[in-house]
Amino acid sequence: MLSRHLRPTAARRSVALIGFESAGKSALFRGLTGNDTGEEANFRGSTVQARRAALGFDHELVDLPGLKSGDDSRTTREAVAELGAADKVVLVVRGTHSALELLLLLEAVPLGQRPAMLVLTFADKVSGSAHELERHYAGTLGIPVHAVDARTLAPDLKQRLLRSLEEAAPVRRQPACVVPPPGAAPADAPAPKAIGFDSPHLGAPLAGLAALLLFAVPVLLAYLLSTSLQPLLERFAIDPVKSGLAGLPPLLEAAAAGDYGVLTLGLYSFLWAFPVVLLLGISLALTEESGLKDRITDALDPWMRRIGLSGRDLIPVLSGFGCNVVAVFQSRACGSCTRKSCVSLIAFGSACSYQIGASLSIFGSAGRPWLFLPYIALLAGAGALHTRIWNRGAAGVPEPGYAPRTFLQRPGLRAVSWRVRAVVKQFALQAMPIFIGICAAAALLQWSGAMNMLSRWAAPLLGLLNLPAEAAGGVLFSILRKDGLLVLNQGEGRFIGEMSAGQTFVLVYLASTLTACLVTLWTVRRELGWAFAGSLAGKQAATSLATTAVLALLVARI
Structure with a gap:
């Protein structure tokens, strides 16, 4: 598991960053190494696997997953277990909550006699003297201590931190180490600013509305953009391609410019899918980096518990709206008693970016984009019911342990742009090539007559649901990948345009929920x-x- 990633090389000593979620470890990792991973985020559970990078010539820095007090998640277990591979340890604690957090961390982490140093993050938010905190903890622990703002690590401070690694020493445990000095910030202040999501009565409804808008706004903007560009695409790209390739042998013409053609269906589907992927990626990045995503999940915790999950488990579910595979990895941060339930909800109800783009494309081609909102609502409702029914025998959801409220902050352009670039790169290099392969396979099946045979086999089942047999291709390819739904755009949307609104809605729902895509499975x-x-x-x-x-x-x- 993580061990194969964490073993230090013979030439370098391993330095592990360890702390609770939201402590600022990942931002510190970037500041110390200059490694612009873009993975650090202002929400709990953003690191589910260890990251490593060179730290000077003789050290290697390892960013371990954030701990959760009283938690038995896979990430917490592995972070503690793999700490044994480190030569030195950097304890990362929020300066604003240093007394409580440091006590819990020292109880949770088996340091032994390994050299250690302490970094107090959020120094800019400490209501008191950060330098007094440094002197107090350095004197009582007997190790180097630095108070920093990890998001803006100045070069001179970085050099001081690197020099302090050479002075790291075993922790000298004393009861006084968890008591802040007189005049320093109390353990629970200053509290991150409360907002509407934190209200005991209105928090959950407001968070639910925010979660809906998080996806509805970019999807609406994407629809308006695709609608305006579609006539231009058909006039200047698709029609010329079909005319220019009309004289090719039948198989090549079908593969390139037929109803399922790589150049015709591929261009048409790219127009509808890419804006959704791009704008939804921007929306998710802004929400994560601002700290709002954590507030939303905390507020929805009571609702999530009704289906056997916790608010924390909502983070992987929301991540699934970007990519189900990433969300399954994120579920490592779930407790052992809720992880399988969380994965079940992800597979059924988390419509990934490509599924969202494909379904919006289908509804748009049918001239009924308004079907998208009830479609997403039905996915959420049916997914919750599915999770509740099939996981009703699971162990109860544990009460949350130490999980401090996340500070709100202005999203950094660097981190947001990296996230968006990563989404675009994944779409261009992974999603589109696979979809082009699906187009080629569908064209071959159509040319060989296999698609007609498949339609005949599926006709009885689809007939029971009042769906045309020709829709079998869309259901089949959606099993391979959720954007396989786009093959229903055959004939530049003529096929789907001939169906009623009810048939379109039922077909898209069936194709997108019958199973998780093969990659996710x-x-x-x-x-x-x-x-x-x-x-x-x-x-x-x-x-x-x-x-x-x-x-x-x-x-x-x-």
Whole structure:
């Protein structure tokens, strides 16, 4: 697991950063190494795997996952276990909560006689003397101590921190070390600014509305952009391509410019999917970097507990709206009694960026973009019901341990731009090549007659749901990847445009929930085993077919 990433090289000594979530470890990692990973974020659980980078010529810095007090998550267990590989340890504690946090950290971390130093973060927010805190803890612990603002680490301070690593020493434990000196900031002040999400009565509804807007606004903007550009794309790209390739052999013409053509369907689908991926990536990055994402998940904790999850488990679920595979890895931060339930909700209800782009494309091609909002609402409701039904026998959700409220801050352009670049790169180098392969496979199946055969086989089932047999291709390719839905745009949207609003809605829901995509299922298999992955797929198919049948019946009566 993490051990193969953490073992230090023979030439360098390993220095591990250890602390609670939101302590500022990842920002400190970037400031010390100059490694612009872009992975540091102002929300809990942003590091689920260790990161490492060179620190000068003779040290290697390792950023371990954040700890959670009283937690048994995989990330917490591995962070503590793998600490044994480190030659030196940097304890990272929020200066604003130093007394409580340092006590809990020293109880949780087996330091032994390893040399250590202490870094007090959020020094700019300490209401008192940060230098007094430094002197107090240095005297009582017997190790180097520095108070810093990890987000803006000046070069001279960086050099002082590096020099202090050479002076690191075993911690001299004393009861006084957890008591701040007179005149310094108390353990619980200053508290991060309270906002509407923190209200005991209005917090959850406001957070639910914010979560909806987090996706609705970028999706609406993407729809308006794609709608305005579609006539230009058809006039200056798709139509000329079809005319220019009209004389090719039938197989090549079908593969390049047919209903499922790489150049025709590929261009059309890129127009609808890419703006969603880009704008949703910006929205998520801003929310994460500002600290709002953590406030939203905390506020929704009571609602999440009703389906057997906690507010913390909502972080991987929200991450799933970017990529389900990333979300499954993020679920390592969930407690052992809720992780499988969280993964189940991700697989069913977290519509990834590509699924969102594809479904919006289908609804837009049908001339009914307004179907997107009830579609997302249905995914959330059915996903919650699915999770509650299939995981009702799981152990109860533990009460949250030490989880301090995250400070709100202005998102940094550097971190936000990195996140957006990463999303665009993933879309261009991973998603689109796979979709182009799907287009080529679909064109081959159509040319060979296999698509017609598949449609005949699926006709009885689709007929029960009042769906045309020709829609079988979209259902099949959505199993491979969620953006496989885009093959329903065949004929530049003519096929989907001939269906009723109810049929379109039922078809998109069925195709997007029948199972998680194969890449996600493979990741679940690697993380939780074959048995759970197979069970998850079977349960999701059962829920999808049952709820689709009910939905089709309701649509037929309207």
